Amino acid sequence: MYLRTLYKYKKWLFWLVTIVIVIQGIIFLKQGAVATPFFNYGMYSEKIPYLDNYPVYKIYANGKLLQGNDFSIQGWDRIYVPLLKFEGKDTVNAEMIDIRNRLLYKLRLGSLDRKNAHFENPDFDDQDFYSWYRQYLSCVTGVSVNDLLIVKQDYQWNGSRLLPGDSLVIWPTIP
Secondary structure (H helix, E strand, C coil): CHHHHHHHHCHHHHHHHHHHHHHHHHHHHHHCCCCCHHHCHHHHCCCCCCCCEEEEEEEEECCEECCHHHCCHHHHHHHHHHHHHHHCHHHHHHHHHHHHHHHHHHCCCCCHHHHCHHHCCCCCCHHHHHHHHHHHHHHHHCCCCCCEEEEEEEEEECCCCEEEEEEEEEECCCC
């Protein structure tokens, strides 16, 4: 019904929508993935299982533990998410490169993988990130951060609640 009305209204828009639908179907059949996730109901319909282990990063700025309750949701995300992304950078980068290269080869564009290498994250060390992160925290919190301590605390799910487990000092690293 929608396509019929669209065809009567604007033929060029009808053909554009039809081409997008066909491309989406081809990608789904060939790749087993969807080009636009909102067309895939399955990604929203599955129950999220409990994990055995939940890592939580505790951030101490100038000796004071930063807590999410002291910030807006967006403010806490600005503090917490860069740390999560940095800690997962190696796996995410490798996965994205693999997905990109597989898609390029499926589309017979394998030669582009070398030309698109500039889209990969450059290597940088922990010192560079935490130096930047300390300055970034100063901007986000509005307080000059001179001392930064980051601890990764693991929590285990015992079936009814989370229990604290092992902890590891992430920054500063101790040689």
